[in-house]
Amino acid sequence: MSYDDKPGRPAVAVIGLGQMGARLAQAFLAAGYRTTVWNRTVAKADALVAQGAVRAASAAEAVGAAPLAVVCLTGYHAVRDVLATSTLQGRTVVNLASGAPDEARDLAAWVSGHGAAYLDGAAMSGTRLVGRREALFIFSGSADAFAEHQGVLASLGNAVHLGADPALASLYDGALFGLAWGTLAGFYHAVALVAAEGVVATGFVSVATSHMPFVTSLMTEHARQIQDGRYPDDDGTVDVHAAAMAHLLHASAAAGIRTDVPELFTNLLERASAAGHGADGVASTITTLSKGAAA
Structure with missing residues (x-):
């Protein structure tokens, strides 16, 4: 037919x-x-x-x-x-x-x-x-x-x-999959952390999802910064975020949950600081991930 x-x-x-x-x-x-x-x-x-x-x-x-x-x-x-x-x-x-x-x-x-x-x-x-x-x-x-x-x-x-x-869809597919998993990994860690204090996942998620519009607004703003190659500190410097991540690591260890996820974030921030971006905005972390960045 x-x-x-x-x-x-x-x-x-x-x-x-x-x-x-x-x-x-x-x-x-x-x-x-x-x-x-x-x-x-x-x-x-x-x-x-x-x-x-x-x-x-x-x-x-x-x-x-x-x-x-x-x-x-x-x-x-x-x-x-x-x-x-x-x-x-x-x-x-x-x-x-x-x-x-x-x-x-x-x-x-x-x-x-x-x-x-x-x-x-x-x-x-x-x-x-x-x-x-x-x-x-x-x-x-x-x-x-x-x-x-x-x-x-x-x-x-x-x-x-x-x-x-024709390769663009495949490229975006991988990039968006990584983005989704980065978000979910942070969410799973957050749920484990609050659960250690008796907060149920369904109770936490309503607050978490109300926070996400702010997170997506950061993505929009930081995309502009990355495009321009300028990283103002309006959303906090790399060193400020590293200090906050240290608190998350301590709280996680104290709660008896694994610290794999915040350790990953800490590693990225430490690399950015070591590369001279400690006083730059947190979006400068991209420089440690981009093609040609030092290992």
């Missing part, structure tokens, strides 16, 4: 029906798109077929059923293996597998060599929010392909195109 055979609703194919792939297909169906699905384990398509999806007998058939093929597999190598027998000419391939930026560029070249447009992508909000506006999906690669299919991709959530370089 070709996607030209059934005029009417716009068509999309989803290849790979793991936890994320299934949610993608459900979001397309909910938005009214004619959705063809394929998975190596055939039974994984059953629930989606019951919701109105069309089951393809092969990945090649799925690709042939729609102008847009969204692939959600375990890695870039798997995407290439699964698409190897497909006719990609004239299609747009959106890859949501995770990997490294150089893998994204290699796959983009391979897809382009087969006559298809390529978008690399990443789902940055897990599976729970897929189909809702607050779910962030980032894409990079062909600007023309993104413009053509933006409406379909927007049914997944907030679809953001980062630029023409």
Whole structure:
């Protein structure tokens, strides 16, 4: 079946029906798109077929059923293996597998060599929010392909195109994953610290989340400082933050909880101070992390 055979609703194919792939297909169906699905384990398509999806007998058939093929597999190598027998000419391939930026560029070249447009992508909000506006999906690669299919991709959530370089989505994916884990690590340590004094996590979280708008405002301001290479001390100097971190280390040790997280932060601050930034704003810590910084 070709996607030209059934005029009417716009068509999309989803290849790979793991936890994320299934949610993608459900979001397309909910938005009214004619959705063809394929998975190596055939039974994984059953629930989606019951919701109105069309089951393809092969990945090649799925690709042939729609102008847009969204692939959600375990890695870039798997995407290439699964698409190897497909006719990609004239299609747009959106890859949501995770990997490294150089893998994204290699796959983009391979897809382009087969006559298809390529978008690399990443789902940055897990599976729970897929189909809702607050779910962030980032894409990079062909600007023309993104413009053509933006409406379909927007049914997944907030679809953001980062630029023409296909590696950008993978780069941002890793960077944002690290950002999320840095935040969560701090949160887990904080919960352990207050729990040592009998404060329950659900009691602490309401205060913690009310503090986060201030934290995100720091990110915005410090991004400007980093861009300008100037680090005013409005938000405290490196040495002031190091002293505060010493208090956190002491409190954590006294409470009998592990100090791995504040030790990491202390190490960063000590390195910045040793590099001559003790009296600079705390954003100067970036200089110890940037490419070319001394070990």
